Amino acid sequence: MGSVAVEVTNIVKSYAQTPVLRNVDLTIESGKFVSLLGPSGCGKTTMLRLIAGLEQPDTGDISVLGRRVNDVPVHQRNIGMVFQNHALFPHMSVFDNVAFGLKYRNLSKPEIIARVKRALEIVRLPHLEGRLPRQLSGGQQQRVAVARAIVIQPDLLLFDEPLSALDANLREEMRIELKRIQHSLGITTIFVTHDQSEAMSMSDIVILMREGVIDQYGRPDQLYNDPETDFAARFFGQVNEIDGIVAAISGDGAKIDTPLGTVSGVRGDFAIGDKVTLLLRSERSRVAGQPDLDASQLPCRVLERDYLGMLVRYTVLANDQQINVVQALEGELLSVGADAYLKIPTSAWLCYR
Amino acid sequence: MMSNHIGKWALGIWTTLIFGFMLVPVFIIVILAFNESALGLFPFTGVTTHWFVVVLTDKDLMRSLMNSFRISLVASVFATILGSASAYALARYRFYGRAVTEMTLTLPLLIPHLVMGVSLLLLFKALGVDKSMTTLTLGHIVMILPFVVLTVRHRFESIPLALEEAAWTLGANRVQGIRQVVLPLAIPSILTGLLFSFMYSFDEVTATIFWRPVNVETVQTQIMAMLQYEVDQRVNALAALLILFSIGIPVLGLVLARLVIRNHKV
Numbered sequence: 001m002g003s004v005a006v007e008v009t010n011i012v013k014s015y016a017q018t019p020v021l022r023n024v025d026l027t028i029e030s031g032k033f034v035s036l037l038g039p040s041g042c043g044k045t046t047m048l049r050l051i052a053g054l055e056q057p058d059t060g061d062i063s064v065l066g067r068r069v070n071d072v073p074v075h076q077r078n079i080g081m082v083f084q085n086h087a088l089f090p091h092m093s094v095f096d097n098v099a100f101g102l103k104y105r106n107l108s109k110p111e112i113i114a115r116v117k118r119a120l121e122i123v124r125l126p127h128l129e130g131r132l133p134r135q136l137s138g139g140q141q142q143r144v145a146v147a148r149a150i151v152i153q154p155d156l157l158l159f160d161e162p163l164s165a166l167d168a169n170l171r172e173e174m175r176i177e178l179k180r181i182q183h184s185l186g187i188t189t190i191f192v193t194h195d196q197s198e199a200m201s202m203s204d205i206v207i208l209m210r211e212g213v214i215d216q217y218g219r220p221d222q223l224y225n226d227p228e229t230d231f232a233a234r235f236f237g238q239v240n241e242i243d244g245i246v247a248a249i250s251g252d253g254a255k256i257d258t259p260l261g262t263v264s265g266v267r268g269d270f271a272i273g274d275k276v277t278l279l280l281r282s283e284r285s286r287v288a289g290q291p292d293l294d295a296s297q298l299p300c301r302v303l304e305r306d307y308l309g310m311l312v313r314y315t316v317l318a319n320d321q322q323i324n325v326v327q328a329l330e331g332e333l334l335s336v337g338a339d340a341y342l343k344i345p346t347s348a349w350l351c352y353r
Numbered sequence: 354m355m356s357n358h359i360g361k362w363a364l365g366i367w368t369t370l371i372f373g374f375m376l377v378p379v380f381i382i383v384i385l386a387f388n389e390s391a392l393g394l395f396p397f398t399g400v401t402t403h404w405f406v407v408v409l410t411d412k413d414l415m416r417s418l419m420n421s422f423r424i425s426l427v428a429s430v431f432a433t434i435l436g437s438a439s440a441y442a443l444a445r446y447r448f449y450g451r452a453v454t455e456m457t458l459t460l461p462l463l464i465p466h467l468v469m470g471v472s473l474l475l476l477f478k479a480l481g482v483d484k485s486m487t488t489l490t491l492g493h494i495v496m497i498l499p500f501v502v503l504t505v506r507h508r509f510e511s512i513p514l515a516l517e518e519a520a521w522t523l524g525a526n527r528v529q530g531i532r533q534v535v536l537p538l539a540i541p542s543i544l545t546g547l548l549f550s551f552m553y554s555f556d557e558v559t560a561t562i563f564w565r566p567v568n569v570e571t572v573q574t575q576i577m578a579m580l581q582y583e584v585d586q587r588v589n590a591l592a593a594l595l596i597l598f599s600i601g602i603p604v605l606g607l608v609l610a611r612l613v614i615r616n617h618k619v
Contacts, residue, residue, distance in 0.1 A: 054518055074521040087519040091537045100533075101523030152523060 004066070005030040005156065005188040006051060011060035013046055020046045021057075022212040028190065028205075033182050035191045035199035037235075038209035044192045047209070048158055051190065053077050065155055075104070080149030080187075081158045085165055086141045088133040094120070094144050095129040101152040119151035120144075122181055139170045146178070150185060157182065157189040163198065175202055196236050200224065208232055225347075230279075233350045238282040240323050246274040256351070259319040260298060260344060266351045276351060282326040284348030287314045287340050289332065297341040302334050318342045379596060386593035391586050404590035414591060417575040421555055424486070424571060428493035429551035435494070436501025436550075437543055441531070443502070444509035445517075462499045469496060470563030484566040492564045496557065497550035504549065508542035509535070541610045548606040552599065 006028040013021040021043045028034050036044035049055045051062060053074035062069050069077055080101075088097050098119055102112045120126050123143040133141055142162055149157060159178075163171045179202050182189045193199050199206045200220040207217040208231075216223060216232045227233040244258035249272060253265040256276060263278060270276070291297060300318035312333060313326045323342065334340055389399030408414055436458075442448075443455055461469065473492050474484075482488060512535060520530035536543075558573035565574060572595065579585050 052522060054521070073526070074518075075524050075526050077522075078524075079522055081519065081522040083515050083519060085513070085515065087513065087515040089516060089519075089534055100520070100525075104524035104529075148519075148523065158522075 003030045004028070005032075005064065006190070007061075007063040008047070008051070009061045009063075011047070011050065011062070012058045013043075013050065013055065014058060020212055021050075024060075024212070024214060026207060026214060026217070028188060030188050031186045032204040033179065033189045033191065033202060034205045034207060035193060035203040036207050036209060037193055037196060037199040038215075039194060041211070042209040043212045044194075044209050045160055048160055048190060048192045051156070052079055052081055052158055078152070078154050079156045079158055080152055080154035082142070082145045082149050082160065082162045084161045086133070086145040086162075088141055088145055088148070090133050092132075093129065094125075094131050094133070094136070097133065097144060098148045098151050100148065105152065115151050116147075119147040122150065122184070123147045123177070138166050139174060142166065142174060143177070146181065150181070150187065154187065157187045159189065159191040161192055161194070163193070164195075171198070178202065200236070208235060227350065233279050238324060238326060239279040239350070240282060240321075242278045242280055242321060244276050244278050246270045246272050246276060248272065259321050260323075260342075261296065263346070263349050263351075265346070266349070268351060279350040280323065280344065281348045281350065282313070282324045284345060285323065285325045286327055286343040286345075287316055287325045287334065288330075288343065289334050289338065289340055291341050297343045300340050300342045302336055302338045302340055305334065305336055307333065314340075316340060316342055382589055383593045383596060386586075386589040388586065388589070392584065394584060404586050405594070408587050408590045408594065411587070413570075414572070414575060414587070417570040418572045420486075420569055421571040421573065424490050424493055425551050425554040428490050428497060428554045429547055431490075432494045432497045432501050432550045433543060433547045436498050436546060437505045437539075439498075440502050440506035440509055441535070444506050445514070458502045459499045461496050466496070466557065466559035470560035473560070474563045484564060486566065486569065489561065489564045489566070489569070492560060493554045493557065496560065497554050500549045500553060501543075501546035504546040505539060505542050508539045512538050545606065545610060548603060552603060556599070 004027055006026075008024060008026045011021050011024045012019070020041075024043070024047065026047075036047055038044050046055060050057050051064070053069065053072065057070070064077065064079075089100065092100070095116055098116045099112050102115060107115070116129070117126070120129065123146050125140060125143055125147070128136065128140065128144075133144070136144065145162070162178075163174050166174060175198060178191075191199070191202065200223075203220055205217060206220050206223050208215045208223060210231055216228050218226075223232060224236050227236065233239060242258050242260060244256040244263065246254050247257045247262065248255040249270060253267045254270045255262055255264045256266055256278065258278060260280075266278075287300070287302070288297075298318045300316040300323075302314055303317050303322065304313075304315035306313040308326075310328065311326055312329050313324060314334065315322060315324050317323075325342070385395070386404060387400050387402065388395075388397050389401045389403070390397070439454070439458055443451065443458075469492070473495070477484065477488055516534050516538075517527075517530045520534050521527070525533060556573065558571075558577060561571055561574055562577070565571065570578070572591070576588055576591060579588050
């Protein structure tokens with residue numbers, strides 16, 4: 001249990017009558033990498049900007065390191081922020097960009113030079129000091145932006161979808177870089193993104209937001225394995241919808257009959273005969289060309305096939321149910337129209353009322 | 354296709370005619386300025402630069418030229434400072450009366466100079482203020498403000514707010530952010546605004562006739578007065594000098610702007 005870096009209480013924020021954040025509370029621990037994740041319009045960027053001081057809440061309190069900062073102007077909050085389009089000053093060299101924040105912090109010239117050099121080393125761009133931003137590649141620009149933010153040794157590091165403008169390969173590379181940098185510096189980091197795989201791979205804690213409220217938060221594996229809401233279940237990975245009827249209830253949970261078999265151990269508030277919709281994870285199901293000794297597999301037929309390189313997505317028809325399955329390629333690619341076998345482990349099922 | 358070719362030719366000829374109509378008088382005046390004859394007309398009796406010397410040594414003409422420079426310089430500097438500040442406010446802030454302010458600042462462009470001349474004159478009279486160099490300069494400032502506001506505001510709006518926000522997060526307050534980030538990037542536009550407004554004020558004659566105090570002439574009003582009585586060769590020489598000035602300064606400004614912009618591309 002670390003100390004609390006950011007405490008946000010009862011925040012309400014509207015733009016011209018449209019509510020963007022409704023009574024949001026959140027706490028962020030020191031040194032953690034926390035993602036604010038959600039679809040467009042969920043309020044994640046607004047929340048970040050409120051913490052930064054670029055916007056003011058209508059009601060509510062924001063505290064950083066125990067100090068209430070509602071009335072503290074942006075330039076006094078000691079935060080480092082990385083913007084979506086790097087926002088490097090185009091008329092200044094890389095060195096001057098990174099040194100910018102240090103000018104306002106009473107440091108001697110040699111100290112500034114040393115700190116800038118160190119920051120550029122941390123982002124692995126040691127020899128580009130004299131260049132102008134427009135002479136750098138997209139990835140380099142973003143890294144300079146990170147250097148500029150960390151060189152001031154801020155209390156908080158805020159990222160506003162910094163990787164959205166980069167191409168896929170670069171994004172992967174930067175994810176690892178950013179995680180490494182944050183880990184070695186230990187600065188509390190808040191990372192806004194709409195990309196769930198980005199949030200999952202980088203974060204200690206993921207805060208899932210939806211329409212101005214927090215839907216769920218926790219470790220990435222918690223959110224993925226134990227989503228508490230329908231929204232959370234559908235947000236991570238892909239799901240299929242299966243209708244079922246509650247057949248029996250016992251101490252272990254309900255037994256639900258579905259066209260794909262009986263699912264037992266489902267916890268929830270059910271009565272026998274209830275109609276429920278179960279969610280079936282695409283990534284947990286398996287399609288195989290050959291049957292094996294597992295009795296619970298279902299015969300099916302391949303309707304569609306999407307080859308994704310490392311993965312393959314099959315759409316199969318089993319017992320009149322159309323199911324999407326995403327899996328690593330094992331053996332041969334099954335062709336459309338082929339007979340196959342569908343295996344659904346218990347971990348693939350999710351259920352919500 | 355045949356019609357395309359004919360169309361292009363016709364457009365070319367038409368464009369040349371229009372430009373010719375506008376520019377030939379200018380060329381003729383410059384050429385005539387070298388005529389020896391005192392009459393300031395064709396035919397050429399000889400080629401000389403004598404009249405340029407006459408103009409440059411004429412006390413009254415030089416005084417009116419200095420007046421023009423003084424008025425236009427002061428007016429354009431003030432207009433640039435006020436106009437740039439207004440442009441920043443319009444580009445960055447939301448405030449009550451913003452649309453009205455915007456309209457008011459650009460309206461002078463639409464008002465005929467004659468109307469401006471008379472109406473401001475009436476206003477000064479109503480306020481009991483006498484005509485002076487100051488009121489004349491104030492009138493010029495009002496007329497040239499729109500140039501600055503339009504030019505500079507466009508530039509401010511193309512500078513992303515994120516740049517200023519980045520500066521704030523790094524520890525700069527609003528003013529420091531403007532000084533370190535916005536101004537360096539906006540300088541070409543501000544200088545352009547200064548140049549445009551200076552030239553516009555320098556060339557202005559209609560309203561100036563209404564606003565000028567009795568003994569004050571600007572070079573434009575002086576030329577108008579001289580032209581009322583005769584076609585004076587001095588006018589040709591003076592005009593030729595002014596043409597050189599009118600072309601040369603903006604060209605210089607463009608060249609400077611190009612140099613500055615190259616380093617400051619957003």
